[in-house]
Amino acid sequence: MKTVDLLITNAHVLTMEGQGVGYIHKGAVAVSGSTIAAVGPTDEVSRDFPAHRTIDGTGKIVMPGLIDAHMHTGLTLVRGVAQDMNDWMQKGIWPFAKHLTTEDKKLGSMVNILEGIQAGTTTFGDYNDHMLDLAENYEQTGARAVVTEMVNEMPETIVDLEVGDLYPFDPSVGEEKKRRNEQLLEKYPFTEKGRITALSGPQGPDMMSLELLKEMQHLANIHHTKLHMHVAQGDREIGQMEKRYGKRSIPFLEEHGFLNNRLLAVHLTEATDEETAAVARSGAGMIYCAGSIGIIDGLVPPMLTFLENGGRACLGSDQAPGNNCNQMFNEMKMAAILNKVKRKDPSVFNATLAIRSATIESARVLGLEDQIGSLRRGKKADLIVIDAEQPSLFPVLTDPVRNIVPNLVYSARGHEVEMSIIDGRIVMEDRNVVTVDVKTAVKAGQKAADALVQRASADLKQADSDVVKMVKQGLL
Numbered sequence: 001m002k003t004v005d006l007l008i009t010n011a012h013v014l015t016m017e018g019q020g021v022g023y024i025h026k027g028a029v030a031v032s033g034s035t036i037a038a039v040g041p042t043d044e045v046s047r048d049f050p051a052h053r054t055i056d057g058t059g060k061i062v063m064p065g066l067i068d069a070h071m072h073t074g075l076t077l078v079r080g081v082a083q084d085m086n087d088w089m090q091k092g093i094w095p096f097a098k099h100l101t102t103e104d105k106k107l108g109s110m111v112n113i114l115e116g117i118q119a120g121t122t123t124f125g126d127y128n129d130h131m132l133d134l135a136e137n138y139e140q141t142g143a144r145a146v147v148t149e150m151v152n153e154m155p156e157t158i159v160d161l162e163v164g165d166l167y168p169f170d171p172s173v174g175e176e177k178k179r180r181n182e183q184l185l186e187k188y189p190f191t192e193k194g195r196i197t198a199l200s201g202p203q204g205p206d207m208m209s210l211e212l213l214k215e216m217q218h219l220a221n222i223h224h225t226k227l228h229m230h231v232a233q234g235d236r237e238i239g240q241m242e243k244r245y246g247k248r249s250i251p252f253l254e255e256h257g258f259l260n261n262r263l264l265a266v267h268l269t270e271a272t273d274e275e276t277a278a279v280a281r282s283g284a285g286m287i288y289c290a291g292s293i294g295i296i297d298g299l300v301p302p303m304l305t306f307l308e309n310g311g312r313a314c315l316g317s318d319q320a321p322g323n324n325c326n327q328m329f330n331e332m333k334m335a336a337i338l339n340k341v342k343r344k345d346p347s348v349f350n351a352t353l354a355i356r357s358a359t360i361e362s363a364r365v366l367g368l369e370d371q372i373g374s375l376r377r378g379k380k381a382d383l384i385v386i387d388a389e390q391p392s393l394f395p396v397l398t399d400p401v402r403n404i405v406p407n408l409v410y411s412a413r414g415h416e417v418e419m420s421i422i423d424g425r426i427v428m429e430d431r432n433v434v435t436v437d438v439k440t441a442v443k444a445g446q447k448a449a450d451a452l453v454q455r456a457s458a459d460l461k462q463a464d465s466d467v468v469k470m471v472k473q474g475l476l
Helices: 042-048 073-078 088-097 102-118 131-141 156-160 171-187 210-222 235-245 249-255 273-281 290-297 303-308 328-343 351-356 360-366 404-410 438-455 457-463 466-472
Strands: 004-014 023-032 035-041 051-056 060-064 066-071 121-128 144-149 196-199 227-231 263-267 285-288 312-315 383-387 417-422 425-429
Touching (some): 004 035, 066 102, 066 263, 066 312, 066 328, 073 088, 073 121, 073 438, 088 466, 102 121, 102 131, 102 425, 121 131, 171 196, 210 227, 227 249, 285 303, 285 360, 303 328, 328 404, 351 404, 438 457, 457 466
Parallel strands (some): 066 121, 144 196, 227 263
Antiparallel strands (some): 060 383
């Protein structure tokens, strides 16, 4: 009889196996090395799997770690600078962009990753430039990551454009960023399914030439990986596509062979029902960032329409200056509520869909469902332990109604997560991240943020940012 490394017993276990949440009352999970050795009723698992360490999970919820399929951790230093305003990107973010150094991005990224870990995220779909540098944070923290270099042909002078001007392209910029994406793919091959894997990452069809877009698709094909791309993410993108090509984004991508099962289409904010159906039927996956698009655009992307047309979709938190937090409990709640309001139907986007969209469905969209997303023997041991005795999860009812999943989606805030296990390693215990000193990371990030805002001051004033105006008016 093999002794396992860790055994958690007597917990409310949500496996995410099957069509629902795979609930096991008084369940147990055994971990051996980096994988799950067993999942089942406590009396069976504890009998067959003696352990070096046993944790009594009474009053706890054990479930797969949350998967944030799309985020930009490199923008964390500018959290809170572009809310409640129009022209979010041009007037809110671009004034900072040319002043953000690679070191700034790395320092902010570390804080963002720690925020996610503390709120139950175990897999991060990170999408940023200079990702090789940012990936070192995942090496250090022990988190799982699907990393993508964000490739475009946008010159630094883009900040000087008026809203609505056609973007100028600089092929040399695109070549350099593509080279970095190639290095990332070589270091973290997707086919090896390691803790860190890489994707091909064109930022969007409006931000590069068709020639470079095709080269990025070729990279995805030869490396047998996904094509991670913003698609129909806003009226700005649609306007650029119509000016340059005379076509909207999705018809353009369909014409040139980009709609297929390699594509991860992020947002689809401006997609029509017909365009949404075309992307879903193509086999592409959709990533829905409810909080970010709600704050930036005041819109609800068509995830339900995508699912109704047979597509696979999941959730991401996007960037800190858009969403303001990178916590998947927040994302599940926002996605459910906003879709209920959009459809004027309280029964749509139920709690089961929400929690699956941040676990097993996210794993499927990313192409990692054989590794993560549910608790099953042989899968990677990526799981979280939640304190169900926190006031926000009170009361816990199991029969004849069971309120555990609704309370996780509509009431939990992330602080209830007390342990995170990634690849079989305890990364957080008793809410303390054991791989990185959180306070040190926050202090270093704050120092960099203070310097950044001073460097960007003139560009912020020139951009005439609504947030700067609100500060002058004493509103902030």
